[in-house]
Amino acid sequence: MMKKFFLTVGAGLTVILLGLQFFRPKIDHPLLTGDLDAPKEVKDVFVRACYDCHSNETNVRWYDKIQPVYWQVAADVREGRKGLNFSHWDKLAPADRKAKLWEAVNQIEAGAMPIKSYQIVHPDSKVSEKELSKLKAYLLGQLHSITNDTAKLHDRDKQLRTINSEKQNDLPVSLNGITYIPDYKNWQVISTSDRFDNGTMRVIYGNDVAVKAVKNGKNNPWPDGTIFAKAAWDKLDDGKGNISAGAFKQVEFMIKDSKKYKSTNGWGFARFKTPKLVPYGKTAMFTTECTNCHQPMKNNDFVFTFPIKN
Amino acid sequence: MRTPYYLLAIISVSLFTSCEQTTPPAELINKKASLPGTFSISDLHQRLLSSFYNTKDxxxxxxxxxxxxxxxxxxxxxxxxxxxxxxxxxxxxxxxPHWFGARIPGDLISVERLTKADGDDRLSYQKLAGKQLIAIKDTVGNGDRIRFILAQQPLIQP
Structure with missing residues (x-):
C-alpha cells in the first residue's frame, strides 16, 4: 500500500519536473559600457565572487539551468544587476563607485555575499580570508588625506552664511511618504560613527522609545515606535589631529513599525540631503538600496549601530 | 510506516539547526562606551551641540x-x-565591528561639566574620569579645558 503511494507520488513529481524544463526564464547579456577598473588581483576576486549576478557577464552553468532552480537564478541575476552592475561602472559617479566597493566588501565580510544558495552550488565563489584582506588593503590604499581641504572649508562657510535663508516652510516628505522629523535634534545621542571610508562624521540619535529600549535591554528586536536619526557632516582636518564637523550632508531616519513597514523588514527608511533637506531617490523604490545594505544585519533587527547606554 | 516520520524529524532538526539565531540584545549594546549607572546623560535632557575627533589621541x-x-x-x-x-x-x-570603514566610541575616558549659575560670573568645571567616572580633584589644566570647551563651534543642524 505504502509502496504504491510513493511510486505514484514519485512519478507525478517526475512529470511535473520534466514539464517545468520547458519554461525558460530569460537571462540576457547586454553590452558592457565600462568595467570595474582595479588591480588584477583585486578585480579577479570580484569577477569570481560577484560577476555572475552583478555584471552582464553572467556565466550560467548547465546545473543552474535546471528548473525550478533556473527561475531563482534568473531572479538573483535581475536583482543583482539592479543593485550593482560592474558592467556599467562608468555610469556611476566616482564617489558612488567608492561607496559601492566599500559596501561590497562589507557584505562579503558579514557573510551576506555571495548569497548562501549561490555559494553552495558554486563553492569556488567563496572569498577567502586572505582575499578579503587584499580587498580591504586595496580600499584603504585608495583613501587620501583630507587635511585642510579648502573645498570642504568653503562648503562649510557657505552653509553657515546661507543656512537661515534655506529654512523650509513645509516639512519635506520622502518618496515613500515619510515626513522629515525636525525634532531629532532634541533626541539623545546613542552613538557616533567616524566614517573614514567616505570622509564624513555621523551622529546617531534615538528617540525616547529607543533610549528606553537600550536601558531595558529590549533592543533586538527594537520596539515599534523606535526612531533613529543619523546625521552626517564632512570631516575637516586641521592637520594637527583635530577633526571637526564641516558642511551638513544629510539626515537619515529609520522608523520601526513592524506592520506598516513589513515589506522593508519592519523599518521605514528616509533620507534628506543638504540643508535644503531634499528627499533622496527617484522613485519610492529607493528603499531597496536601504534594505539591501542593511541585509547583513538581519540577526540584529537590521540595525548597524551599537547603541551606548547613557 | 515509521520511516517518513524519521525522515520528517531529521529534516526538521537540520532546518532548525541551520537557521541563524537572532543576536542576544545585550551583545548589541556598546558596553565599553556605555556610561556607568551613576551618571546618566539622557537624564540631563541636553542636546547635542558638537562632535569631534582627535586622530593623535x-x-x-x-x-x-x-x-x-x-x-x-x-x-x-x-x-x-x-x-x-x-x-x-x-x-x-x-x-x-559592523562596518569596515568606520570607527565608533570605545572605552569611556571622561565626562567634563562646565556650568554657570544665574547672575554669577564664575564658571564651575568638574571632571569625572575612567570607566566608573571618578571625580578628579586635581585642578591643573582646568583653565585650558574651559577655554577649549567654550571655543567649540556648534554643528550645522538645519
Whole structure:
C-alpha cells in the first residue's frame, strides 16, 4: 500500500519536473559600457565572487539551468544587476563607485555575499580570508588625506552664511511618504560613527522609545515606535589631529513599525540631503538600496549601530 | 510506516539547526562606551551641540548643552547674566565591528561639566574620569579645558 503511494507520488513529481524544463526564464547579456577598473588581483576576486549576478557577464552553468532552480537564478541575476552592475561602472559617479566597493566588501565580510544558495552550488565563489584582506588593503590604499581641504572649508562657510535663508516652510516628505522629523535634534545621542571610508562624521540619535529600549535591554528586536536619526557632516582636518564637523550632508531616519513597514523588514527608511533637506531617490523604490545594505544585519533587527547606554 | 516520520524529524532538526539565531540584545549594546549607572546623560535632557575627533589621541568627543550653552557657543562668548550647562563626553575610538570603514566610541575616558549659575560670573568645571567616572580633584589644566570647551563651534543642524 505504502509502496504504491510513493511510486505514484514519485512519478507525478517526475512529470511535473520534466514539464517545468520547458519554461525558460530569460537571462540576457547586454553590452558592457565600462568595467570595474582595479588591480588584477583585486578585480579577479570580484569577477569570481560577484560577476555572475552583478555584471552582464553572467556565466550560467548547465546545473543552474535546471528548473525550478533556473527561475531563482534568473531572479538573483535581475536583482543583482539592479543593485550593482560592474558592467556599467562608468555610469556611476566616482564617489558612488567608492561607496559601492566599500559596501561590497562589507557584505562579503558579514557573510551576506555571495548569497548562501549561490555559494553552495558554486563553492569556488567563496572569498577567502586572505582575499578579503587584499580587498580591504586595496580600499584603504585608495583613501587620501583630507587635511585642510579648502573645498570642504568653503562648503562649510557657505552653509553657515546661507543656512537661515534655506529654512523650509513645509516639512519635506520622502518618496515613500515619510515626513522629515525636525525634532531629532532634541533626541539623545546613542552613538557616533567616524566614517573614514567616505570622509564624513555621523551622529546617531534615538528617540525616547529607543533610549528606553537600550536601558531595558529590549533592543533586538527594537520596539515599534523606535526612531533613529543619523546625521552626517564632512570631516575637516586641521592637520594637527583635530577633526571637526564641516558642511551638513544629510539626515537619515529609520522608523520601526513592524506592520506598516513589513515589506522593508519592519523599518521605514528616509533620507534628506543638504540643508535644503531634499528627499533622496527617484522613485519610492529607493528603499531597496536601504534594505539591501542593511541585509547583513538581519540577526540584529537590521540595525548597524551599537547603541551606548547613557 | 515509521520511516517518513524519521525522515520528517531529521529534516526538521537540520532546518532548525541551520537557521541563524537572532543576536542576544545585550551583545548589541556598546558596553565599553556605555556610561556607568551613576551618571546618566539622557537624564540631563541636553542636546547635542558638537562632535569631534582627535586622530593623535585616537579619541572621539561629543558636546552636549542646554539652550543657554547653545547661545553661549554661537556668540563665541558668555554674558554675565545667562546661565548655561555644557557636558563633554570623551571616548577612545574603536573599529566598528559592523562596518569596515568606520570607527565608533570605545572605552569611556571622561565626562567634563562646565556650568554657570544665574547672575554669577564664575564658571564651575568638574571632571569625572575612567570607566566608573571618578571625580578628579586635581585642578591643573582646568583653565585650558574651559577655554577649549567654550571655543567649540556648534554643528550645522538645519
Amino acid at each position: 585616537n579619541t572621539n568627543t561629543v558636546l552636549y548643552g542646554d539652550k543657554g550653552a547653545e547661545a553661549a557657543l554661537q556668540k563665541h562668548g558668555i554674558s554675565a547674566s545667562s546661565p548655561f550647562s555644557l557636558t563633554l563626553v570623551t571616548w577612545h575610538q574603536q573599529e566598528d
